[in-house]
Amino acid sequence: MVAIPIENLSTLSLRDVIGRTDLGNTCLASPAEISALEGDPGEGVVRGSICDWRLIAIHIVENPTAVVLLGTCDSQYWGTSPVVALDKKRSRVRTRSGSLYLLEQPGEGEPPLEHILHLCHMLWAWGGGQVLEVPEVFY
Numbered sequence: 001m002v003a004i005p006i007e008n009l010s011t012l013s014l015r016d017v018i019g020r021t022d023l024g025n026t027c028l029a030s031p032a033e034i035s036a037l038e039g040d041p042g043e044g045v046v047r048g049s050i051c052d053w054r055l056i057a058i059h060i061v062e063n064p065t066a067v068v069l070l071g072t073c074d075s076q077y078w079g080t081s082p083v084v085a086l087d088k089k090r091s092r093v094r095t096r097s098g099s100l101y102l103l104e105q106p107g108e109g110e111p112p113l114e115h116i117l118h119l120c121h122m123l124w125a126w127g128g129g130q131v132l133e134v135p136e137v138f139y
Helices: 031-035 113-125
Strands: 024-028 046-060 066-073 076-079 083-087 092-095 100-103
Touching: 031 046, 046 113, 066 083, 066 113, 076 113
Parallel strands: 046 100
Antiparallel strands: 024 046, 046 066, 066 076, 083 092, 092 100
């Protein structure tokens, strides 16, 4: 488990999520990474609307980059499985798990601390927290 002193918690940023920087990193998705996702997410039941959202790139050595959506959905912090299709004009995304989301107001710049902590929680839930030295977050 990675411990972060409480006095340092307010300065936690995306670059701090993965402690083993030799194994990977997280950052805002680049324009090229976002462009590679552009496509038709199709139709279906919408799982939710995500506000204050950002596309986050998870780079892990020897794995393809995964771009996830972080934001707020129905007043809860939300993170998705990797995005596979993004339609900016229709404000929709489809994720690898098959979920369809509507995109409301995007966020700007570095995500708020709550979103970063949620990303840490996601990485632990996906089984990579310990090896990547991700701060462990409990809900």
